[in-house]
Amino acid sequence: MSTPQTGIFALGTASHAYLEFDLRASADGRALVSAVAGLREPRTTMGGVNLVAGFRPELWSRVAPAEDVPPGVEGFNRPLVGSDGYGMPATQHDAVLWLSGSAYDVVFYVARGAIATLGSVAVIVEETSSWAYQHDRDLTGFIDGTENPTLFDAPEVALIPDGEPGAGGSILLLQKWIHDVREWESQPVARQEQVIGRAKPDSVELEDRPADSHVARTDQDEFGKIFRRNMPYGTVTEHGTMFVGFSADQRRLGTMLESMAGITDGVRDALTFFTRPVTGAYYVVPSIPAIRRYLSS
Numbered sequence: 001m002s003t004p005q006t007g008i009f010a011l012g013t014a015s016h017a018y019l020e021f022d023l024r025a026s027a028d029g030r031a032l033v034s035a036v037a038g039l040r041e042p043r044t045t046m047g048g049v050n051l052v053a054g055f056r057p058e059l060w061s062r063v064a065p066a067e068d069v070p071p072g073v074e075g076f077n078r079p080l081v082g083s084d085g086y087g088m089p090a091t092q093h094d095a096v097l098w099l100s101g102s103a104y105d106v107v108f109y110v111a112r113g114a115i116a117t118l119g120s121v122a123v124i125v126e127e128t129s130s131w132a133y134q135h136d137r138d139l140t141g142f143i144d145g146t147e148n149p150t151l152f153d154a155p156e157v158a159l160i161p162d163g164e165p166g167a168g169g170s171i172l173l174l175q176k177w178i179h180d181v182r183e184w185e186s187q188p189v190a191r192q193e194q195v196i197g198r199a200k201p202d203s204v205e206l207e208d209r210p211a212d213s214h215v216a217r218t219d220q221d222e223f224g225k226i227f228r229r230n231m232p233y234g235t236v237t238e239h240g241t242m243f244v245g246f247s248a249d250q251r252r253l254g255t256m257l258e259s260m261a262g263i264t265d266g267v268r269d270a271l272t273f274f275t276r277p278v279t280g281a282y283y284v285v286p287s288i289p290a291i292r293r294y295l296s297s
């Protein structure tokens, strides 16, 4: 399989930063891809930082040769509106850098360097920092990631297969959700479990999970498999979940969102009554060889 960006699969890192950029009017897409290809991260075990780079699908398909472009992938260009008017905003940008490491100091340092390096071609427009909460819980208090594929299976789920255009690349959905903490925490645990569809202490799936539970609305047996790297983010008074989902096929991510919004059958994900997305963007995360083409240009 064509070598993917390895940070996609680097579990266990406690500190993260998501940096989204727009191209400067004076620069072109190729210059942005070249500048990203030239970024250098520290490479010691503890001081090292994982760097994952992605591009607006339309920008990548303009710049890259056909063999590196997964066909039919589109940016999050229009808001997604459910049958009852519930909306998910479209806040597509031109590029994303996702940095993750053992501690925030190294992530902060590398993020500052990356923003400076890209400064002549792109401007940073969205920045979110994330940190681990109670080992593997999201800020609803539930364990997040239980139904993820194992690291042996994840590449097959997340990466475009060899022989197809864009092989070794992935499609990323990055979506920031703000939780309505007061409303969520006013629910008894038994109600919260019905909303998620899993038990709160140990994430065991409920035998009689409701049809509007989150795990029913995103059931991977129905929509196809994805690999999630969600993280908590925010401040004490305003916080939520950074949804970070990778798939070999954009449709899996898109149909999950439609299902959550109730577009498919009018049933809205119960979780969406307690949390709302404030950003939403898709990025093509090319393989390493596809990015390295731009090193010397």
Ligand code: HEM
Binding pocket: 138, 140, 142, 143, 144, 145, 146, 147, 148, 173, 175, 177, 196, 198, 203, 214, 215, 218, 219, 220, 221, 226, 240, 241, 243, 245, 253, 256, 257, 275
């Ligand atoms: C505030 C936003 C979100 C929160 C707090 C959240 C939290 C959770 C939790 C606690 C679980 C159960 C444990 C697990 O399997 O990981 C779960 C499952 C899942 N979530 Fe989310 N999630 C959010 C948004 C999303 C979005 C936007 C998508 C898809 C685009 C998604 C896709 C999934 C999938 C595929 C599963 C596993 C379903 C299965 O059992 O097959 N989630 N999520």
